[in-house]
Amino acid sequence: MKNHPKYERTLVIIKPDGVQRTLVGEIIRRYERTGLKLAAIKMCVPTAEMVERHYTLDPEWRLKTGLKSIKGYTDKNLTPPHTDPLKVTEIVLKNLTKYLTSGPVIAMVWQGAHAVELVRKITGGTEPRTSDVGTIRGDYVLDSYVMSDVDGRAVRNLVHASGSVKEAEDEIAHWFKKSEIMDYNIVSDKILYDVNLDGILE
Numbered sequence: 001m002k003n004h005p006k007y008e009r010t011l012v013i014i015k016p017d018g019v020q021r022t023l024v025g026e027i028i029r030r031y032e033r034t035g036l037k038l039a040a041i042k043m044c045v046p047t048a049e050m051v052e053r054h055y056t057l058d059p060e061w062r063l064k065t066g067l068k069s070i071k072g073y074t075d076k077n078l079t080p081p082h083t084d085p086l087k088v089t090e091i092v093l094k095n096l097t098k099y100l101t102s103g104p105v106i107a108m109v110w111q112g113a114h115a116v117e118l119v120r121k122i123t124g125g126t127e128p129r130t131s132d133v134g135t136i137r138g139d140y141v142l143d144s145y146v147m148s149d150v151d152g153r154a155v156r157n158l159v160h161a162s163g164s165v166k167e168a169e170d171e172i173a174h175w176f177k178k179s180e181i182m183d184y185n186i187v188s189d190k191i192l193y194d195v196n197l198d199g200i201l202e
């Protein structure tokens, strides 16, 4: 029954700063310990085309990202670089491409109930300055829109995580071939999902 919630999948990318900061193990541990199952993993240096395509798979992403960025500025009484959200996104995308092609990244597929929502919760909000304590972006890095603007670069926040189930499906297909994604049983699946829990007692 592949439409059971336990088959939900999401894409995570440990960005070049995550690899350089030697946080690969720590980041994987945070997702792994929730009970989510690693279904695929690889290291690569993405091309500019890979990155641009990744972010524009969702036709709404340009507008959403521009509006979210503008809100980030106005919430702090700062002036956004443009009032047009699409112009803001154009700058973000150019800087993002430079950021993500700067070195190796780790791309992963995580599977389990509510995978998309859980991974976003553990990852934290986009801007590390305001990401919650206890999240990866809140605990392991200190970047902000103010700093990224001063230096004309993307905000460095260690990881990418898909924003919705649909985004996850498109992104997984963009980064992985079907044959690279593993369907397998893991012992812990039993305690997480087995309905009857029969088989524990001898």
Ligand code: ADP
Pocket (backbone or CB within 6 Å): 065, 068, 069, 092, 096, 125, 126, 145, 148, 153, 154, 155, 156, 157, 159, 160, 161, 163
């Ligand atoms: P998220 O990664 O939290 O889903 P978005 O999809 O909105 O965030 O943006 C993609 C990435 O672009 C972010 O993770 C961040 O690295 C960068 N970014 C987004 N908005 C800005 C901004 N206003 N200034 C600099 N970098 C940004």
Ligand code: MG
Pocket (backbone or CB within 6 Å): 161, 162, 163
């Ligand atoms: Mg996003």
